[in-house]
Amino acid sequence: MDLRQVRYFIAVAEERSFTAAARRLNLSQPPLSQHIQALEAELGTQLLYRTSRKVELTQAGEAMLLRGRAILQQVKSAEDEVRSIGAGLIGTLDLGATGSILRGRLAELLAAYREVAPLVRMTVHEQAPALQIAALLNRTTNISLIRGVPGERDLTSKLAWREEVVLAVPRGHHLAKRKRVALAELASEDHVILDPDSSDFARYVQRCCVDAGFLPKVSQQVVDAQSIPSLIAAGFGVALVPQSIARFTTADIAFRPIRPSPPAADVFLVFREDETSMVVHNFIKLALRYLGQRKKLG
Amino acid sequence: MDLRQVRYFIAVAEERSFTAAARRLNLSQPPLSQHIQALEAELGTQLLYRTSRKVELTQAGEAMLLRGRAILQQVKSAEDEVRSIGAGLIGTLDLGATGSILRGRLAELLAAYREVAPLVRMTVHEQAPALQIAALLNRTTNISLIRGVPGERDLTSKLAWREEVVLAVPRGHHLAKRKRVALAELASEDHVILDPDSSDFARYVQRCCVDAGFLPKVSQQVVDAQSIPSLIAAGFGVALVPQSIARFTTADIAFRPIRPSPPAADVFLVFREDETSMVVHNFIKLALRYLGQRKKLG
DNA sequence: ACGATTGATAGGTTTTCCCTATGGATCTCC
DNA sequence: GGAGATCCATAGGGAAAACCTATCAATCGT
Numbered sequence: 001m002d003l004r005q006v007r008y009f010i011a012v013a014e015e016r017s018f019t020a021a022a023r024r025l026n027l028s029q030p031p032l033s034q035h036i037q038a039l040e041a042e043l044g045t046q047l048l049y050r051t052s053r054k055v056e057l058t059q060a061g062e063a064m065l066l067r068g069r070a071i072l073q074q075v076k077s078a079e080d081e082v083r084s085i086g087a088g089l090i091g092t093l094d095l096g097a098t099g100s101i102l103r104g105r106l107a108e109l110l111a112a113y114r115e116v117a118p119l120v121r122m123t124v125h126e127q128a129p130a131l132q133i134a135a136l137l138n139r140t141t142n143i144s145l146i147r148g149v150p151g152e153r154d155l156t157s158k159l160a161w162r163e164e165v166v167l168a169v170p171r172g173h174h175l176a177k178r179k180r181v182a183l184a185e186l187a188s189e190d191h192v193i194l195d196p197d198s199s200d201f202a203r204y205v206q207r208c209c210v211d212a213g214f215l216p217k218v219s220q221q222v223v224d225a226q227s228i229p230s231l232i233a234a235g236f237g238v239a240l241v242p243q244s245i246a247r248f249t250t251a252d253i254a255f256r257p258i259r260p261s262p263p264a265a266d267v268f269l270v271f272r273e274d275e276t277s278m279v280v281h282n283f284i285k286l287a288l289r290y291l292g293q294r295k296k297l298g
Numbered sequence: 299m300d301l302r303q304v305r306y307f308i309a310v311a312e313e314r315s316f317t318a319a320a321r322r323l324n325l326s327q328p329p330l331s332q333h334i335q336a337l338e339a340e341l342g343t344q345l346l347y348r349t350s351r352k353v354e355l356t357q358a359g360e361a362m363l364l365r366g367r368a369i370l371q372q373v374k375s376a377e378d379e380v381r382s383i384g385a386g387l388i389g390t391l392d393l394g395a396t397g398s399i400l401r402g403r404l405a406e407l408l409a410a411y412r413e414v415a416p417l418v419r420m421t422v423h424e425q426a427p428a429l430q431i432a433a434l435l436n437r438t439t440n441i442s443l444i445r446g447v448p449g450e451r452d453l454t455s456k457l458a459w460r461e462e463v464v465l466a467v468p469r470g471h472h473l474a475k476r477k478r479v480a481l482a483e484l485a486s487e488d489h490v491i492l493d494p495d496s497s498d499f500a501r502y503v504q505r506c507c508v509d510a511g512f513l514p515k516v517s518q519q520v521v522d523a524q525s526i527p528s529l530i531a532a533g534f535g536v537a538l539v540p541q542s543i544a545r546f547t548t549a550d551i552a553f554r555p556i557r558p559s560p561p562a563a564d565v566f567l568v569f570r571e572d573e574t575s576m577v578v579h580n581f582i583k584l585a586l587r588y589l590g591q592r593k594k595l596g
Numbered sequence: 597a598c599g600a601t602t603g604a605t606a607g608g609t610t611t612t613c614c615c616t617a618t619g620g621a622t623c624t625c626c
Numbered sequence: 627g628g629a630g631a632t633c634c635a636t637a638g639g640g641a642a643a644a645c646c647t648a649t650c651a652a653t654c655g656t
Contacts, residue, residue, distance in 0.1 A: 001373055001377055002300070002302075003301050017602080017603095018604095019601085029602085029603075031645050031646080033603060033604060033605090034645095037604090043377060043381055045381060046384065047384075050603065050604090052602045052604090052651080052652045052653050053653055055603085059384075059574065060380050063383050064380045067372075067379060068376070071372055071376060074372060075369055078365035078366070078369060079341060081365060082358050085343070085358040086343020086344065086356070086358035087342070087343070276347070276356060315633080325614080326614070327634075328635075328637095331634065332635090332636095348633090348634060349633085350621045350622050350633050350634055350635090351634095353633090598655100600654085600655085601652100603652090603653105605648105606648085607646105609646080610644085610646090611644070612642080612643065613641085613642070613643080615639090616637105616639090618637080619637100620633100621635105622633080623630105623631085623632075624630085624632095625631095626627100
């Protein structure tokens with residue numbers, strides 16, 4: 001049995017006429033008759049009563065019409081699904097990220113992606129960078145956003161964006177009166193820092209300070225970046241934070257650019273080299289395009 | 299999309315090899331490659347990763363494999379159903395019959411038919427002959443078994459069997475001592491009869507008596523033929539009954555043949571001339587064949 | 597009764613499909 | 627490390643199919 005024969009039969013059955021069905025199928029009438037005959041021969045059953053004046057369905061024909069429609073519908077649905085999967089519009093996407101990145105630019109990136117592929121089931125796994133690498137390797141996640149490129153050979157990294165480092169100080173602090181601050185000026189300040197063991201950003205900041213000739217005096221070390229603004233406002237000192245978190249806090253804290261600016265903190269999209277999912281490829285493609293545009297606009 | 303392409307793809311996907319799949323399909327490898335390419339082009343999606351060493355499924359290919367199998371299964375199931383309907387092995391069969399005929403030879407006929415077509419849903423509508431004709435005409439039933447041929451022009455009748463008339467008498471009755479009885483001898487007996495208004499058989503018996511030169515003295519008239527044996531045993535008189543019911547009663551009643559025998563009561567298969575159902579045609583064909591054999595054997 | 601319409605059939609052409617032969621790439625074995 | 631084997635892709639020719647036009651037989655409506 002052939003899908004074409006099914007389509008042809010349905011047309012004849014619906015039109016109750018070979019001639020009309022042939023017209024609908026953009027076909028001449030003789031091959032249509034032949035196909036129906038072939039179908040009947042294969043099924044060993046008459047499907048249509050034909051007189052030279054009208055065409056009627058037999059019981060077998062009625063069944064064939066119903067089943068044929070169901071088959072065509074299923075075929076169409078299968079085509080749609082396969083096409084969607086192939087285009088990366090259906091599937092799952094597991095992302096790894098640290099909280100600070102998630103609350104930063106990643107959120108808007110995810111929103112942009114969701115508009116393009118609303119049927120993709122996205123899950124963000126918020127965890128430390130080292131765990132993210134492991135998750136990528138054991139295929140728990142597809143993509144990670146990490147500051148810095150991991151050394152693993154099976155992973156590919158692409159620059160997502162560069163993040164400026166800014167100084168967060170309490171409103172009353174003497175540096176809050178300045179328009180910009182040099183890094184070396186922070187040598188004498190108390191610093192609130194993230195735990196360098198679990199945060200790439202913390203390590204990056206530390207290296208910047210070392211490059212500027214001092215080791216920051218740590219007044220407080222926290223695990224969760226969200227705690228930093230509260231501590232700054234409470235007068236524990238100053239902190240070097242990614243620019244993106246400046247959006248979220250305002251009242252008691254001032255943000256000041258560092259000039260001359262240290263090398264920007266680079267955030268990378270990391271994924272397996274052998275990644276096959278079109279969802280993942282689509283996401284990466286969209287992300288690079290989207291972030292490229294944004295960079296120019298900003 | 300074409301069923302052949304689906305079959306071809308499934309073979310390749312299952313074998314994880316074009317060469318092996320081609321062998322399984324009794325096909326050379328090149329056209330197989332071409333069909334898969336055509337399928338991929340139509341779906342706008344790669345379904346397979348091919349290196350010159352191994353073939354793997356993409357996510358879209360996995361989906362295609364699942365959906366393709368489902369499609370083929372549905373197609374096969376549709377073919378089976380249509381074939382069965384066309385062969386009259388699936389469907390419904392509504393029969394009309396009076397109780398006496400149902401309890402007579404019809405029961406064994408239905409049993410024989412059920413063996414041939416166990417999936418056909420049979421329903422017997424037990425009702426008076428006039429209602430059976432109406433049911434046939436308004437397509438409530440497909441076939442009726444009736445004594446005598448109806449006059450309606452849209453109905454066809456075929457002789458099913460001829461039923462001998464036998465005399466039922468109480469064991470102690472003087473006629474019970476006889477080996478055979480002439481119809482005229484019953485002129486002086488009390489008769490238990492069925493209601494002639496609802497029973498063709500009753501009318502037929504009455505005509506036989508009239509032909510023999512007497513009108514039966516009615517001691518009791520009943521509507522349900524099943525009541526007759528009880529009344530005979532209770533001494534209400536004698537009754538002329540179809541031979542077939544002789545099987546069911548024994549103890550208090552004797553059955554004696556009528557000689558010379560009156561014209562046998564003919565039972566007909568009646569059905570619409572324009573009947574299309576293969577189930578009905580099958581049943582009629584089997585019935586005539588089966589009853590023909592039985593008649594010769596009996 | 598005659599013209600119009602319907603589905604089936606016949607014959608020829610185009611398209612599709614399949615086969616053999618071959619090429620490029622990778623793996624295996626010596 | 628190189629030769630042979632194996633795998634999938636491509637090219638070109640021949641066979642099979644699908645389709646078209648023309649025509650026939652039967653039926654309906656005028």
